[in-house]
Amino acid sequence: MGIRLNMLSYPILLAFLSVVAAAPNRRLYSSAFGYPGQNASFDYVVIGGGTAGLVVAARLAETASVAVIEAGGFYEQDNSNNSVVPLLSLTGIAFIDPTATFTPQPLMDWSLLSQPVTNAGNRRIHYAQGKTLGGSSAINTMSYVRGTIGSYQRWADTVGDQSYTFANLLKYFKKSCHLTPPNLAKRNSTNATVLYDPTVFDSSGGPLQVSWNNWVDPTLTWLAKAVQAIGLPLSPKGFNSGQLNGYGSWVPSTISPDHAYRSSSESSFLRQAIRDTGIIVYPHTQAMKVLFDSSSPPKATGVLVSTQGLEYQISANKEVIVSAGTFHSPQLLMVSGIGPSSVLESYSIPVLSDLPGVGQNLWDPISFGVSYPVSTPSGQSLTANPALAPGFVQQYLTNASGPFSSAAGYLSCERIPEALRRNLSASTQAKLATFPSDWPEIEYIVGSFVGANLTTIAAIVAWIPTPFSRGNVTISSASMSDPPVINLGWLTDPSDGEVAVAAFRRLRTIWGTAPANAIKTGPELLPGSAVQSYADILNYIRQSATQIWHACATCAMGKEGDANAVVDSKARVFGVSGLRVVDASAFPFVQPGHIQSSVYALAEKIADDIKNGN
Ligand SMILES: Cc1cc2nc3c(=O)[nH]c(=O)nc-3n(C[C@H](O)[C@H](O)[C@H](O)COP(=O)(O)OP(=O)(O)OC[C@H]3O[C@@H](n4cnc5c(N)ncnc54)[C@H](O)[C@@H]3O)c2cc1C
Ligand SMILES: *[C@@H]1O[C@H](CO)[C@@H](O)[C@H](O)[C@H]1NC(C)=O
Ligand SMILES: *[C@@H]1O[C@H](CO)[C@@H](O)[C@H](O)[C@H]1NC(C)=O
Ligand SMILES: *[C@@H]1O[C@H](CO)[C@@H](O)[C@H](O)[C@H]1NC(C)=O
Ligand SMILES: *[C@@H]1O[C@H](CO)[C@@H](O)[C@H](O)[C@H]1NC(C)=O
Ligand SMILES: *[C@@H]1O[C@H](CO)[C@@H](O)[C@H](O)[C@H]1NC(C)=O
Ligand SMILES: *[C@@H]1O[C@H](CO)[C@@H](O)[C@H](O)[C@H]1NC(C)=O
Ligand SMILES: *[C@@H]1O[C@H](CO)[C@@H](O)[C@H](O)[C@H]1NC(C)=O
Ligand SMILES: *[C@@H]1O[C@H](CO)[C@@H](O)[C@H](O)[C@H]1NC(C)=O
Numbered sequence: 001m002g003i004r005l006n007m008l009s010y011p012i013l014l015a016f017l018s019v020v021a022a023a024p025n026r027r028l029y030s031s032a033f034g035y036p037g038q039n040a041s042f043d044y045v046v047i048g049g050g051t052a053g054l055v056v057a058a059r060l061a062e063t064a065s066v067a068v069i070e071a072g073g074f075y076e077q078d079n080s081n082n083s084v085v086p087l088l089s090l091t092g093i094a095f096i097d098p099t100a101t102f103t104p105q106p107l108m109d110w111s112l113l114s115q116p117v118t119n120a121g122n123r124r125i126h127y128a129q130g131k132t133l134g135g136s137s138a139i140n141t142m143s144y145v146r147g148t149i150g151s152y153q154r155w156a157d158t159v160g161d162q163s164y165t166f167a168n169l170l171k172y173f174k175k176s177c178h179l180t181p182p183n184l185a186k187r188n189s190t191n192a193t194v195l196y197d198p199t200v201f202d203s204s205g206g207p208l209q210v211s212w213n214n215w216v217d218p219t220l221t222w223l224a225k226a227v228q229a230i231g232l233p234l235s236p237k238g239f240n241s242g243q244l245n246g247y248g249s250w251v252p253s254t255i256s257p258d259h260a261y262r263s264s265s266e267s268s269f270l271r272q273a274i275r276d277t278g279i280i281v282y283p284h285t286q287a288m289k290v291l292f293d294s295s296s297p298p299k300a301t302g303v304l305v306s307t308q309g310l311e312y313q314i315s316a317n318k319e320v321i322v323s324a325g326t327f328h329s330p331q332l333l334m335v336s337g338i339g340p341s342s343v344l345e346s347y348s349i350p351v352l353s354d355l356p357g358v359g360q361n362l363w364d365p366i367s368f369g370v371s372y373p374v375s376t377p378s379g380q381s382l383t384a385n386p387a388l389a390p391g392f393v394q395q396y397l398t399n400a401s402g403p404f405s406s407a408a409g410y411l412s413c414e415r416i417p418e419a420l421r422r423n424l425s426a427s428t429q430a431k432l433a434t435f436p437s438d439w440p441e442i443e444y445i446v447g448s449f450v451g452a453n454l455t456t457i458a459a460i461v462a463w464i465p466t467p468f469s470r471g472n473v474t475i476s477s478a479s480m481s482d483p484p485v486i487n488l489g490w491l492t493d494p495s496d497g498e499v500a501v502a503a504f505r506r507l508r509t510i511w512g513t514a515p516a517n518a519i520k521t522g523p524e525l526l527p528g529s530a531v532q533s534y535a536d537i538l539n540y541i542r543q544s545a546t547q548i549w550h551a552c553a554t555c556a557m558g559k560e561g562d563a564n565a566v567v568d569s570k571a572r573v574f575g576v577s578g579l580r581v582v583d584a585s586a587f588p589f590v591q592p593g594h595i596q597s598s599v600y601a602l603a604e605k606i607a608d609d610i611k612n613g614n
Contacts, residue, residue, distance in 0.1 A: 032274040034067060034282040034314075036307035041315035042067040042280065044610075045303050046323055047287040047332065050135020051596060052583040052603040053323030054265040055176065058273035059607035066279050067314050068270075069305050071286045072132035075139075075266070078107035083138050084261050085396070086213065086253065086407035087379050090447075093139055096128040098546040108132050108139065112327060112483055119469075119491035120366075121543045127486060128549065129325055133283065134266030136325065137596060140549065142253040142262060142407050144210045146173060146200075147591035147598060149242035150436025158588045160559045161569035163605070166242040172604040173240075173597060174202035177210045180257045186214035186401040191221045192410075194250045196238030207272045208600060209256040209263035213406035214399075216250075219376040219458050223446035224248060224410045225515035227460070230506070232412045232444075239411060244593055245440045248412035254596070260396065260405035265600075284308060288480045290320055290336040290579065298337075298352045300578040319610065322581045323603075326551045329585040330359040330473045331484040333555065333566070338573060347478040353575025357564035359484075362471035363553045363590035366490050366545040367445075367463035368500065370507040371526045374519040378448030378456040379403035385454050408447065413440035413465075413592065420502040428495040431468055440592050441466050442503040444510070445548075457525060460510055462503040463548045465592040468493035473554050490545060500541045501534055550595050552584040570614050571606045582606045 034040060042065045046057040049070030057068045075083040082092030095105035100123065104111045114125040130136040149166045156164035163169075179201035182194040194212055201210075227248050228234070235247035256263045273279040285307040292298035302315035322329050333339055337352035339359060344351050383389050383403050395402035421429065432441060443463050451457040471489030476482050491497050510516060511524070523529060527540040558565025560574055567573050571580040584599050591598050 027275065029274060032279060032281055034280045036282070036285065037310045037312050039313045039315070040067065041302070041317060043316070043318045044321060045069065045314050045316040046321045047290075047303060048135065048322065048324035048328070048583065049133045049266070049270065049281060049283075050130060050323060050325055050583065051137040051265045051599045053135065053321070054133070054269045055600055055603035056321055056323060056582050056607045057279060058269040058277070059604065060610060061273050061277035061279040063611060064318070068279065068281045069285050069287045069303060069314065070133050070281065070283050072130070073107065073283045075108060075130075075132040075134060075264070078132060079105070083108070085404050086142065086255055086260060086262065087383060087404045089139075089141055089262065089407050091380055096139060098125050098127070100124040100126060102126040110328075110483070112486060114486040114488045117488050117490050119542060120545050125488060125547065127327070127547060127551070129327060132266075133270060133281070134264035136549070137254065137264040138262070138266060140596060142255060143411065143594045144177070144252045144254050144597055145239040145244075145411065145593040146242060147593045148244050148436065148438045150438040151591050152242070154436055155588055159557045159569040164569070169601050169605065170200065172601040172608070173200070174205045176205065176600040176604045177201070177208040178203070178206035179252065180209070180211040182212040183214055183257065186399070187212065187216050189216035189221070192216040192224070192250050193234060195234055195236050196252075197241045200241050207268035208254060208265070209268060210252045211255050211257035212250065212252050213255070213409050214257065214260055214401040215379070215403055215406040217379045217403070217406060217409070217448055219374060219378040219448035219456050219519070220410050220446050222374070222376055222515050222519045223458055223460060224250070226510050226513045227410075227412045227444055227446065229513035229515055230510055232414055239593060240597070243438065244413040245438050246414055248410060250409055251411050253407055253409070255407070258400060260400035282307065282314070286480060287324065287332060290322070290332065292337070292352060292576065298576050300576060316578065319578045319580065322579065323583040325583055326362070326554050326585045327473055327484045327486060329581050329583055330554045331475055332480060333358050333573070333581070334475050335478055335480055338576065343474060347475065349478050353573065355566055355574055357556055357566045359473040359554055360470070361553045361556045361564040362473060362489065362551060363467055364471055364488055364490065364551040365463050365465055365467050365548055365590060366496070366500070367461050367548045368504065368541050368545050369459040369461035369526065370504070370511055370524060371457055371459040372511060372516075372520050372524055373451055373522045374456050374458045375521050376456055376519050378450065378458075379406055380448060380450040381454050381456045384450040408445065410446050412444040413442070415441045416499065416502050420505060424498050424502065425495070428498045431495050432466060432499070435466055439466065441499060442506060443592065455521070458519070460507050462507055464496065464499055464503060465590065466499065467590070468495045488547070491542060497538050497541070500545070501537050504537050504541060550590055552587040552595060553589050555581040555585040557586050557588045570609050580606065
């Protein structure tokens with residue numbers, strides 16, 4: 001360029017660079033994509049542009065060069081408005097169907113199918129996982145709820161690092177998201193009171209958007225009253241202050257309130273990073289293997305990637321961060337030489353770190369429901385009506401309100417009440433007692449669907465945040481081209497069946513309350529009144545249970561030497577250097593509440609650790 005740099009020009013150069021860095025929109029959007037087939041090198045390479053991966057990548061890109069390797073593309077394009085419009089996250093994403101006969105959507109989902117689940121009717125479960133920028137934050141149901149004070153204390157104690165207490169994580173929860181108070185005019189509802197504690201959010205936090213639905217489903221207001229009638233009042237603080245048990249709440253969602261669009265890690269973190277940093281994304285590119293040098297311990301030096309079959313290498317001068325999710329992160333570690341040596345050796349994979357915990361310790365809570373036909377309208381029954389739908393689309397597009405702007409919204413949590421607890425076996429009671437006292441044992445989700453002739457079918461679903469059964473993830477070859485092998489392990493521990501039956505009996509109690517009786521228009525639809533005995537209820541649960549998509553902990557965080565520990569409390573993989581795992585797989589165990597909040601916070605925390613040289 002002919003510009004001579006001497007000591008004097010440095011301040012000028014730095015001033016110029018800082019202006020360029022701060023200037024918004026100076027960068028062409030198209031400049032944010034790597035060139036397929038060309039080897040390249042960066043300070044950090046993040047594998048998986050999903051929920052956690054884009055947070056880590058965006059934060060690191062503020063001060064370093066970063067590449068993101070993502071197997072999918074952009075959901076806004078690949079899934080039309082189904083991933084963007086809140087109501088369609090419930091009705092439009094047909095491919096989350098958990099049955100083995102699901103309709104595949106290869107541009108959005110990995111189409112993972114579990115092994116037959118022995119204790120759940122030998123069913124094979126389709127386990128949807130986002131294959132797109134944003135990952136599962138682009139296909140989830142968007143509820144934004146944190147765990148409990150006791151659950152994070154247990155995390156801190158398990159991993160031997162008190163920075164995981166709720167009080168200490170709070171700055172990362174706050175940093176990741178921006179909360180917009182409910183728009184009461186748009187909600188247009190006096191019987192869906194939103195209570196929350198504004199001090200657990202920070203007005204300077206973001207870029208993830210968290211807000212309340214701009215419309216309230218009438219059926220849910222009745223179901224909320226029904227759950228309240230069994231003794232679970234509205235929480236005065238809401239579900240983001242570390243307290244869940246014994247309450248219900250109209251919870252916020254990851255929705256951007258201005259247009260009522262889904263807020264994902266792509267629409268928030270990635271877009272901000274593309275505007276403000278030099279981040280480079282490799283879409284439609286799969287990580288095939290993490291590469292290591294021959295030092296001792298081996299250091300991760302990069303990633304072998306494949307863009308639709310074209311293979312090349314992306315090198316990492318500093319670190320490789322694996323954020324490929326609960327099923328693919330352990331698979332990628334194993335294929336790269338990190339995992340149980342017996343498994344690796346059986347596929348001739350050279351063992352770099354013999355870590356028996358890789359792929360073990362899968363926590364996957366199950367859910368099941370009881371449904372009735374009801375007299376009240378619902379978002380789905382209203383929008384299924386061809387006479388009304390165009391008006392609702394207009395209302396959504398012009399006002400970001402009405403049924404299309406809304407997704408789910410009312411959750412409740414409790415511990416098994418005494419009358420049912422007494423009937424649990426002594427061993428089940430003892431096992432439940434190992435959880436912190438504020439950890440709920442049953443969580444409820446109320447839902448409404450369209451039935452025949454535009455009627456409404458209401459479901460109250462229970463899920464079990466204290467699963468004792470563990471599944472596992474393993475490999476069937478040394479190649480990432482083959483899917484991971486998933487054993488969900490549901491109901492292998494008999495205590496889970498006992499707890500599930502107790503939860504099921506609570507569902508019937510809820511459906512027997514006055515607010516529920518006021519809207520029923522017929523007999524119980526599912527499972528139907530014939531199912532009464534303990535054995536019949538357990539059988540119904542075995543045949544019908546589904547996941548709530550909170551699978552986690554397959555690359556568990558822990559203390560070095562713990563049986564399942566794969567990463568330390570800074571998310572560094574044991575036995576190698578320059579490699580971390582940052583996503584839901586790195587949780588030590590599942591959290592109560594809903595886990596995306598913790599995925600975002602964990603990613604913020606580890607990004608901070610890395611930037612601080614830890
Ligand atoms: C249907 C559904 C509903 C849910 N509802 C809620 C909810 O309402 N509230 C809540 O809190 N949580 C919910 N969850 C859970 C939550 O969304 C997930 O736990 C969270 O998004 C997981 O984040 P992650 O970063 O671990 O993985 P992901 O977000 O899944 O990211 C993994 C990324 O890695 C990519 N990848 C994988 N392998 C490779 C490879 N080899 N090379 C390159 N890229 C790769 C994937 O394509 C993906 O983009 C839901 C999940 C699902 C699936
Ligand atoms: C990329 O790097 C690898 C390893 O050094 C080398 O074998 C390969 O030829 C390089 N590919 C290109 C396109 O430069
Ligand atoms: C749009 O929302 C406002 C409240 O913010 C409400 O007063 C108005 O009636 C709404 N308009 C439509 C078309 O829904
Ligand atoms: C607000 O609610 C009332 C009563 O349910 C209804 O008649 C009215 O149309 C609603 N307004 C909007 C903008 O949805
Ligand atoms: C709440 O208000 C809405 C709108 O007026 C109504 O449709 C619904 O029936 C009410 N729910 C209850 C529990 O009163
Ligand atoms: C979503 O897209 C479909 C197909 O283009 C369209 O018919 C529908 O109206 C859209 N829905 C909304 C809420 O925009
Ligand atoms: C739907 O309407 C049709 C025609 O009125 C009727 O025959 C049928 O029984 C109705 N079905 C239900 C489930 O209400
Ligand atoms: C995984 O779990 C299944 C049972 O759920 C068990 O049969 C299998 O041996 C386990 N596999 C590994 C690799 O641990
Ligand atoms: C109590 O539990 C036993 C099995 O442990 C079961 O047979 C019985 O039906 C249960 N009773 C109730 C009321 O759930």
